[in-house]
Amino acid sequence: MNVLLMLLPAVGWGLLGPVVARIGGKPANQIFGTAVGTLLVAAVMTLFYHPHLSVPTFLAAVLAGSFWVIGQVGQFISFKNIGVSTTMPTSTGFQLIGTSLVGVVIFGEWSTMMEKLLGAGGILILIVGIMLTSVTDKPLVAQRTPQKKLPTILMLLMTTLGYVVYMAIPRGLNHSGLAIFFPEAIGILLAVLVYVFVTGQQRIIKEPVSWLNIAGGLVFSLGAISYIGSVQANGVNSAFVVSQLAVVISTLLGMIWMHETKTPRELAFTIFGLLLIVSGAVITTVF
Secondary structure (H helix, E strand, C coil): CHHHHHHHHHHHHHHHHHHHHHHCCCHHHHHHHHHHHHHHHHHHHHHHCCCCCCHHHHHHHHHHHHHHHHHHHHHHHHHHHHCHHHHHHHHHHHHHHHHHHHHHHCCCCCCCHHHHHHHHHHHHHHHHHHHHHCCCCHHHHHHHCCCCHHHHHHHHHHHHHHHHHHHHHHHCCCCCHHHHHHHHHHHHHHHHHHHHHHCCCHHHHHCHHHHHCHHHHHHHHHHHHHHHHHHHHHCHHHHHHHHCCHHHHHHHHHHHCCCCCCCHHHHHHHHHHHHHHHHHHHHHHHC
């Protein structure tokens, strides 16, 4: 059972990108459906689990959920521009670097010199992994994603701040992840509605593809809820490291299920880059 809990987060989070990309629609359709699906799961969970949260904690969780939307919108836009198999390794690497730095600066992790050296080495490995998964053969890239790759990667780098804040806020709260899942889901939907109305895309609420993307919220919730259980059963380090296998699942599904083509050279660099990203996650988390 503990092994299953350890693997489910990777499955849920690994499926999110390919599922919404397969269903289709604009990023606004995808983020709206994902938000609605997440809130539905969180509401059902609340019927069986009755957390008692203070007002400050509730509001902090709502804020965390709203920042998640920034990161996820960045990913969904990137799926359209450069594909799932290129987006996910890059985005995951940025997240791991960001959360590691937050852990050091804000939460005082890596307190010894050896931990600092290993952590810095892990971050360097992550950076190399990101660079390798981004390697492309220029003539083909010009045909597939003209003038989109560098701006999209820079956009991913900026929107990753949303993920980093989303993951940092709960670490400062004295409540389990399950207790704050419902207010996080409320924050997610509220932020999505703000995004939709500010960008003038209100019509997507009536479009069927938006509601089909509820499936994205279901698989995201599977990952989030099982991750909470895995942390309790297996510990933070083991749960986190194994959950990073999501990037392998989503990248491979992007190529197999979404038929995102890569040359043999690109594929070799991508696979090696994935191995480095997972290795960097192990080093920065476990050692």
